Amino acid sequence: MRNLAFVIFGLWAGLVHAAELEDRRLFEGAAGQVTLRVLSSTDTDIFAPILDGFLERNPTIDIDYAVAGSADIVTLISDCPDCFDVVISSAMDLQLKLANDGLARRLPGLNGAPGSQWRQSLFGFTLEPATVVLNREAFAGRDVPETRQELIEALRADPEHFRGKLGTYDVRLSGLGYLFATQDARTSETYWRLMEVFGNLDAQLYCCSGDMIDDLARGDLFVAYNVLGSYASSRPETRDKVAIITPRDFATTMMRTVLVLDSTTREAAATALVGHLISGAWTAQDRPGYPLPSIGAADPSLLNVVSLEPGLLVYLDRLKRQLFLGAWSSALVR
Amino acid sequence: MTGRPWSLRRRLTLTLIGGAAVLAILFYLVVRTYAQQIAQQSQDRILEASVTSLLDAAVVRDGQIELDVPYAAFSMLDTAADDRVFYAIQQGNEFLSGYDGLALDDADPGAGPIFATRAFQGTQVRVARLTRNLPASPRPVLLTVSVAQTRDSLAGTLWTISVNAAVFGAAFFLLAAGMALWTSASTLRPLGQIAASVARRGPGDLRPVIRPVPLELSPLVASFNSLMTRLSHSLTQSETFIAEAAHRVRTPLATVRSHAEATLMRVDKDENRQALRSMIRAIDESSRAAGQLLDHAMVTFRSDQLETQDVDLVTICSEIVDRLTPVAEMMDLELGLQSDGPVPVRADPILIQNAVRNLVDNALKYSAAEGAIQITVTARPSPTITVTDQGIGFPQTEMASLSQRFQRGDNAKGTVGSGLGLTIAKDVAEAHGGRLELRNMEAGGACAILHL
Ligand SMILES: Nc1ncnc2c1ncn2[C@@H]1O[C@H](COP(=O)(O)OP(=O)(O)O)[C@@H](O)[C@H]1O
Numbered sequence: 049m050r051n052l053a054f055v056i057f058g059l060w061a062g063l064v065h066a067a068e069l070e071d072r073r074l075f076e077g078a079a080g081q082v083t084l085r086v087l088s089s090t091d092t093d094i095f096a097p098i099l100d101g102f103l104e105r106n107p108t109i110d111i112d113y114a115v116a117g118s119a120d121i122v123t124l125i126s127d128c129p130d131c132f133d134v135v136i137s138s139a140m141d142l143q144l145k146l147a148n149d150g151l152a153r154r155l156p157g158l159n160g161a162p163g164s165q166w167r168q169s170l171f172g173f174t175l176e177p178a179t180v181v182l183n184r185e186a187f188a189g190r191d192v193p194e195t196r197q198e199l200i201e202a203l204r205a206d207p208e209h210f211r212g213k214l215g216t217y218d219v220r221l222s223g224l225g226y227l228f229a230t231q232d233a234r235t236s237e238t239y240w241r242l243m244e245v246f247g248n249l250d251a252q253l254y255c256c257s258g259d260m261i262d263d264l265a266r267g268d269l270f271v272a273y274n275v276l277g278s279y280a281s282s283r284p285e286t287r288d289k290v291a292i293i294t295p296r297d298f299a300t301t302m303m304r305t306v307l308v309l310d311s312t313t314r315e316a317a318a319t320a321l322v323g324h325l326i327s328g329a330w331t332a333q334d335r336p337g338y339p340l341p342s343i344g345a346a347d348p349s350l351l352n353v354v355s356l357e358p359g360l361l362v363y364l365d366r367l368k369r370q371l372f373l374g375a376w377s378s379a380l381v382r
Numbered sequence: 383m384t385g386r387p388w389s390l391r392r393r394l395t396l397t398l399i400g401g402a403a404v405l406a407i408l409f410y411l412v413v414r415t416y417a418q419q420i421a422q423q424s425q426d427r428i429l430e431a432s433v434t435s436l437l438d439a440a441v442v443r444d445g446q447i448e449l450d451v452p453y454a455a456f457s458m459l460d461t462a463a464d465d466r467v468f469y470a471i472q473q474g475n476e477f478l479s480g481y482d483g484l485a486l487d488d489a490d491p492g493a494g495p496i497f498a499t500r501a502f503q504g505t506q507v508r509v510a511r512l513t514r515n516l517p518a519s520p521r522p523v524l525l526t527v528s529v530a531q532t533r534d535s536l537a538g539t540l541w542t543i544s545v546n547a548a549v550f551g552a553a554f555f556l557l558a559a560g561m562a563l564w565t566s567a568s569t570l571r572p573l574g575q576i577a578a579s580v581a582r583r584g585p586g587d588l589r590p591v592i593r594p595v596p597l598e599l600s601p602l603v604a605s606f607n608s609l610m611t612r613l614s615h616s617l618t619q620s621e622t623f624i625a626e627a628a629h630r631v632r633t634p635l636a637t638v639r640s641h642a643e644a645t646l647m648r649v650d651k652d653e654n655r656q657a658l659r660s661m662i663r664a665i666d667e668s669s670r671a672a673g674q675l676l677d678h679a680m681v682t683f684r685s686d687q688l689e690t691q692d693v694d695l696v697t698i699c700s701e702i703v704d705r706l707t708p709v710a711e712m713m714d715l716e717l718g719l720q721s722d723g724p725v726p727v728r729a730d731p732i733l734i735q736n737a738v739r740n741l742v743d744n745a746l747k748y749s750a751a752e753g754a755i756q757i758t759v760t761a762r763p764s765p766t767i768t769v770t771d772q773g774i775g776f777p778q779t780e781m782a783s784l785s786q787r788f789q790r791g792d793n794a795k796g797t798v799g800s801g802l803g804l805t806i807a808k809d810v811a812e813a814h815g816g817r818l819e820l821r822n823m824e825a826g827g828a829c830a831i832l833h834l
Pocket residue numbers: 744745746747748771773774775776777784785789790791792793794798799800801802803804805828
């Protein structure tokens with residue numbers, strides 16, 4: 049039988065060339081016996097403190113932590129479902145699809161926060177808004193925009209200042225970028241007007257948030273749209289150079305989600321890790337050094353949280369994706 | 383009657399409880415089936431809405447199908463149990479998008495959506511499928527959309543409803559069972575009441591049952607009443623007959639006796655006189671027995687329709703003493719009456735008289751000469767009339783049976799008697815709600831006490 053997931057995500061594979069790991073590191077427990085293979089879209093440096101905390105309590109477990117782009121993750125899993133035990137990703141839609149397609153194991157013993165889990169198999173453990181990150185120097189003497197409309201006006205007011213200095217995800221490459229873009233488009237027409245302006249001003253497209261923030265800190269970029277604030281603020285060397293703005297009109301907010309692959313043979317260890325992440329989602333505010341924004345800390349009224357429900361499958365539909373990418377390209381790609 | 387007696391009440395209760403159980407189970411099944419239908423229908427409606435919204439979003443542009451999937455098309459399929467969602471979009475037989483395995487080969491633009499439950503990806507799903515002709519040139523395009531959803535939420539809903547229905551069914555059953563117990567008890571209560579009231583009656587009470595009874599019991603009570611009437615009628619008849627017979631015997635006996643006495647005057651031959659004397663004694667005995675029978679019949683009759691009046695027991699007893707003193711003197715016996723003033727009671731004086739006379743008769747009969755017979759009337763603690771003598775006393779072993787009809791003691795051999803005296807006394811006492819006590823005196827002699 050043909051691999052269903054492969055068919056459905058064939059498009060991804062085609063676009064994304066060969067999916068490969070960006071990074072891979074082994075975290076050893078004090079008395080490691082079981083090796084848990086985690087495939088994650090979160091950079092190792094950011095996630096390391098969480099894993100160290102986990103290994104402290106579970107010294108018999110080793111963690112083989114591999115990092116790949118959220119879109120690549122799907123390809124890697126469909127190519128080799130037996131190669132990993134736990135999948136952590138910021139692309140909620142792709143994660144939900146994995147669970148919907150029966151690749152995730154149900155973990156009835158775990159209780160996520162209300163609204164932050166799906167089918168007892170997909171668990172959200174952070175709440176992270178998409179932010180606009182600005183280069184402080186570039187905005188010296190200017191009003192800092194707080195909504196998309198104000199950003200549009202600021203760009204229109206001085207197009208030559210910003211030309212070539214705008215950046216956002218290339219949604220054709222980044223799973224998280226695609227999720228943010230589609231949810232923005234679903235929420236407000238302003239998104240398309242903003243993208244028109246970005247397109248007119250020769251916006252740069254990035255595969256990954258890291259590069260975008262580097263360029264921003266260096267002053268090659270003035271404005272980065274739909275970047276995770278947590279990434280920008282986690283780097284001490286960039287922290288002073290950038291301003292992180294959570295748009296006041298609406299802030300599309302995603303949950304980083306974790307699932308355990310149904311093919312795993314290490315359910316106990318995997319469940320322990322998921323439990324650790326869920327508990328972190330709630331108690332992180334009391335725990336200095338926890339790198340990711342916890343669910344409990346967020347003010348839900350300000351946030352436009354993407355909910356974990358079958359609607360997420362809509363933009364993954366081949367026809368829908370074609371249409372969306374068509375519109376997106378005609379706005380941004382010149 | 384043969385076999386174990388069966389209980390009307392148990393049968394009624396079991397029938398009612400059984401009926402309730404059947405109803406409760408029926409209720410459960412009906413609710414479950416209905417709930418299943420409703421739940422399935424509501425899932426079908428949502429699937430249909432999803433399919434329709436997908437088809438509505440489809441247009442043909444430059445010969446290409448363009449389907450701008452509305453977010454709501456899948457969003458509306460969100461359930462409490464987070465059911466999995468699958469779909470397939472196909473043009474003719476060509477698969478366009480979604481889950482390949484859900485597509486079908488024979489697309490057919492039917493009138494309405496088709497629903498089916500089938501296995502998909504290792505689980506049961508409900509599929510809604512709709513095919514539509516999209517206008518296009520040169521010819522219309524056939525677009526089929528299938529949307530499927532797992533049935534976890536449906537199963538959850540059904541489970542909840544089933545549990546509730548079961549709880550309701552059980553509660554209904556318990557309530558009905560309680561009501562069945564109560565109903566059968568209360569339905570059969572009149573039967574028990576009639577039985578109890580009949581059982582409470584005295585032995586001679588043959589009155590019909592006149593309390594109101596349920597319609598269903600009235601044939602039984604009516605035939606019981608008519609049986610009672612016939613019974614009491616035949617009893618009365620036989621008593622009347624006895625009285626009549628005794629009377630008829632006594633009158634000619636009196637005639638025969640007077641003839642015999644007259645003849646005795648006239649015959650001189652010793653052996654003839656001897657024969658006449660025993661004849662006269664036999665006549666006396668017969669007439670006395672007839673008298674006793676008559677008395678007994680009279681006592682029975684008056685006891686059945688007891689009519690009481692205020693009487694003084696002392697007065698009644700002193701009349702008897704007056705009348706029997708001559709007889710006692712003839713037998714060298716002393717007859718005395720003792721009391722502390724009048725003892726008023728409500729009673730039938732004729733009956734009391736009869737009873738006391740019989741007791742005194744016995745005392746006279748079973749006493750040796752020169753003895754004393756004492757009648758004592760007391761008011762406290764209850765009205766009693768005690769007759770004592772100094773004779774042979776009651777035969778100790780037969781004490782309990784002496785007051786039965788025609789029952790005579792061992793000590794009565796050679797004494798004239800019919801065995802009805804104590805019976806009469808006892809009947810009279812019982813007719814007045816009292817009893818007859820028999821015992822022997824320590825110093826010798828019988829003691830009969832009439833408690834009233
Ligand atoms: N005063 C008594 N003394 C001794 N025995 C008595 C006395 N009264 C009754 N009995 C005994 O009780 C029996 C029943 O008495 P009763 O019913 O009057 O019949 P009867 O016609 O024989 O007197 C008598 O046969 C006798 O044996």
